[in-house]
Amino acid sequence: MASSLGRDVPAERTAAVANDLVEARDGAATLRVFLLQLDDHRAPWAQRVVDGVLDRLSSAMSALDDVSDAAAGRRSPAAGGSGSGGAARPQQSVSSSGNTRKRSFVSRSRSQRPSDKKITATLEDGHVWRKYGQKEIQNSSYPRSYYRCTHRSDQGCNAKRQVQVCEADPSKFVVTYYGDHTCRDPSTIPLVVPAAGAAPDCANNLINFGTSGTNNNAAASTTGASSSQYLAMGGSAADQLSTSWCASDDVFSSSAGSFMQVDELIGAVVGSAGVTSTATVGSSALDRGGHGGMGMAGGGGGTASFPPSPNGLGSFVVGSYDDDLFPMDP
DNA sequence: CTGATTTGACCCCT
DNA sequence: AGGGGTCAAATCAG
Numbered sequence: 001m002a003s004s005l006g007r008d009v010p011a012e013r014t015a016a017v018a019n020d021l022v023e024a025r026d027g028a029a030t031l032r033v034f035l036l037q038l039d040d041h042r043a044p045w046a047q048r049v050v051d052g053v054l055d056r057l058s059s060a061m062s063a064l065d066d067v068s069d070a071a072a073g074r075r076s077p078a079a080g081g082s083g084s085g086g087a088a089r090p091q092q093s094v095s096s097s098g099n100t101r102k103r104s105f106v107s108r109s110r111s112q113r114p115s116d117k118k119i120t121a122t123l124e125d126g127h128v129w130r131k132y133g134q135k136e137i138q139n140s141s142y143p144r145s146y147y148r149c150t151h152r153s154d155q156g157c158n159a160k161r162q163v164q165v166c167e168a169d170p171s172k173f174v175v176t177y178y179g180d181h182t183c184r185d186p187s188t189i190p191l192v193v194p195a196a197g198a199a200p201d202c203a204n205n206l207i208n209f210g211t212s213g214t215n216n217n218a219a220a221s222t223t224g225a226s227s228s229q230y231l232a233m234g235g236s237a238a239d240q241l242s243t244s245w246c247a248s249d250d251v252f253s254s255s256a257g258s259f260m261q262v263d264e265l266i267g268a269v270v271g272s273a274g275v276t277s278t279a280t281v282g283s284s285a286l287d288r289g290g291h292g293g294m295g296m297a298g299g300g301g302g303t304a305s306f307p308p309s310p311n312g313l314g315s316f317v318v319g320s321y322d323d324d325l326f327p328m329d330p
Numbered sequence: 331c332t333g334a335t336t337t338g339a340c341c342c343c344t
Numbered sequence: 345a346g347g348g349g350t351c352a353a354a355t356c357a358g
Contacts, residue, residue: 131335133350146349150334162349 116177119166123173127181129161140167151183158182 129147137144142165149157158179166172 130333132352134336135348135350138347144348148350 114176114178115180118175118177119169119172120175121172123163123175125161125175127159137164140164142167142170149181149183155183 128150130150130152131145131147133146134143135146144162144164147161147163149159151157152159159181160178162176162178164174164176166174
């Protein structure tokens with residue numbers, strides 16, 4: 001079909017560019033969070049500037065998407081998730097155990113391109129995930145786990161991710177993200193924007209990259225209370241290991257509210273295109289798996305698996321703030 | 331009781 | 345035909 005557009009741009013290159021854009025966006029989002037710590041006068045301004053950057057990045061990414069879609073001769077929009085092959089073809093079959101299973105093929109966005117891929121030591125990324133499958137993969141000695149955003153049902157958030165233990169370094173995970181979060185659940189925004197007049201020192205509760213939490217975010221394990229409600233930020237900040245795939249380690253110097261200078265931060269974000277996260281933030285994920293992470297919640301429980309959707313705390317939720325909070329200046 | 335995970339089965343895509 | 349992504353019943357924890 002389309003032939004002219006994508007032909008000039010090698011797929012690999014567009015993928016690389018896309019990846020850079022994703023990382024830049026992440027960095028900008030991170031930066032945004034920090035700029036919010038500024039005083040009331042500068043915060044809105046900084047907010048707008050960063051929003052502008054995010055907007056540009058987003059549009060660049062979508063433009064790139066269009067190009068590569070055209071290049072790949074992609075057919076389904078995959079945006080809403082519906083469409084693609086199967087169409088509406090409800091089927092019914094009987095499993096070996098005698099159960100009748102009806103299946104409706106609504107969204108089989110199979111050839112969806114990853115929006116991001118990271119190698120990380122922690123599975124937390126600030127979103128609440130729900131595991132919906134696990135599978136042994138051909139060329140891998142470790143199973144692959146499939147997660148989707150918890151808010152898929154209530155908000156139609158199509159974000160997904162696949163998690164697999166890194167072959168080269170089993171202490172790390174290869175996390176592949178598909179789709180973007182469209183959910184706007186406040187509970188996924190631990191970074192509470194200080195209400196007007198709120199004491200700024202609550203910053204410590206907003207982001208805490210402190211190392212005190214080296215081990216397990218076991219608390220983050222969903223199995224506890226309703227995972228979507230997990231928002232322990234208020235309590236002991238010391239227990240919160242807010243690691244993030246944004247390679248925060250490279251950017252922030254942690255500990256008790258000591259934040260980087262903004263310009264330093266910008267330099268870090270821009271300079272290091274961000275964010276290749278090999279965030280070796282403790283081996284929390286593994287630790288967690290050790291002490292009861294495995295099959296802690298589920299049924300049968302046999303094969304080794306990943307910790308059940310570790311909701312992350314750290315969190316930089318791109319575009320998660322209500323715009324109303326940041327009115328435009330005249 | 332509610333909600334999350336496990337796990338085998340199903341089915342699309344390559 | 346087989347691999348891989350998803351579904352959904354079964355199971356379990358809080």
